[in-house]
Structure formats: structure tokens, C-alpha cells
Amino acid sequence: MRSLHKMCANRSLGLLLLRLALAAVFISAGWEKIQNMPATVSAFGSMGFPAPLAYLTAWVEFLGGISLLLGFWTCVSGSLLAIVMLVATYVLKVKVGAGFSGPGGYEFTLTLLAATLCVVFAGPGRYALARGCCGGKCMVGGECKPCGECKPGEKCEPCESGGKNCCGMNCESGEKK
Numbered sequence: 001m002r003s004l005h006k007m008c009a010n011r012s013l014g015l016l017l018l019r020l021a022l023a024a025v026f027i028s029a030g031w032e033k034i035q036n037m038p039a040t041v042s043a044f045g046s047m048g049f050p051a052p053l054a055y056l057t058a059w060v061e062f063l064g065g066i067s068l069l070l071g072f073w074t075c076v077s078g079s080l081l082a083i084v085m086l087v088a089t090y091v092l093k094v095k096v097g098a099g100f101s102g103p104g105g106y107e108f109t110l111t112l113l114a115a116t117l118c119v120v121f122a123g124p125g126r127y128a129l130a131r132g133c134c135g136g137k138c139m140v141g142g143e144c145k146p147c148g149e150c151k152p153g154e155k156c157e158p159c160e161s162g163g164k165n166c167c168g169m170n171c172e173s174g175e176k177k
Contacts (some may be wrong), residue, residue, distance in 0.1 A: 017126030023069035030062025071128020
């Protein structure tokens with residue numbers, strides 16, 4: 001029973017799957033906008049948005065999706081994508097009176113908003129290019145902890161180059177140096 005709980009509590013695997021799904025959606029949506037930029041600019045214009053915002057949105061979606069895919073700069077890209085989804089949910093759905101579900105509903109954009117915020121607040125997880133980049137914090141089990149919360153004997157993963165983390169522990173053995 002313990003191994004089932006351990007398997008079901010794999011936070012980093014959950015974050016990887018979430019990032020992959022979000023990346024597929026945003027890369028596809030951004031690329032479609034980029035490939036059809038005249039239509040995108042026209043659509044944004046019909047909603048009262050200036051042309052530069054159409055370009056910005058398309059590239060944020062495309063590059064933000066790539067960032068989520070790789071697990072690199074996920075806080076920045078996730079925040080920008082969340083802003084895009086917040087505006088899309090409000091302007092394209094709620095403001096025009098669309099219902100929550102059904103054709104034209106806002107459940108999809110709201111789900112994307114919530115999912116991007118999950119990545120912003122939880123981080124990319126262990127399976128990411130940014131793995132171990134905790135901004136000077138200790139990485140334990142795929143989670144960044146402030147240095148004071150690292151306990152002696154805890155196996156800390158590398159937070160910085162040099163094989164030593166901010167807790168002063170050897171990242172290989174978990175022993176205090």
C-alpha cells in the first residue's frame with residue numbers, strides 16, 4: 001500500500017505531464033496565430049486591441065509553450081501565459097455573456113489559466129531543464145526549500161554548480177561537508 005501511495009504522490013511527474021499538455025496547447029495556438037498573422041491582427045482589431053498586441057500574444061503563446069515544454073523559465077512564461085488566459089477568459093468569454101460550458105464557453109480558457117498558475121506556483125518539477133535552479137535554495141525531492149529547512153541527512157540535489165548545495169551538503173552522498 002505504501003508503494004502505491006508513493007507512486008501516486010509523484011509531484012514531479014504530475015508537473016511534467018501538466019507542462020507537456022500546456023505546451024501542446026500553447027505551441028499549437030501560438031504557431032497558428034503566427035502562421036496566420038494578418039487574420040490574427042484583424043481578429044484582435046475587431047475586439048479593439050492594437051496590432052502589436054496580436055504579435056505579442058502569438059509569440060507569448062508560442063515561446064511560452066516551448067518554455068513550459070522544456071521546463072525552463074516556467075515562472076516567467078507561466079505568468080505571461082496566465083495573463084493572456086485571464087484576458088481571453090474575460091474579454092472573449094465572460095464579457096460577451098458566454099456560459100461556463102458548451103460552445104463558446106469559458107471552461108477551457110479558465111482551465112488553462114488555472115493550469116498555468118499551478119506551474120507558476122509549484123515550479124517545473126524535477127523533470128525539467130531548470131532542475132536544480134532554485135535561486136540559491138536547496139532542492140529536495142523535486143521541491144525547493146529555503147536553506148534553513150534542509151535537515152542534516154536529507155539528500156539534497158544540486159542547486160548550484162560544483163556539486164554542493166546551499167545547505168553545505170554533498171549533493172552526491174547527502175553528507176554534510
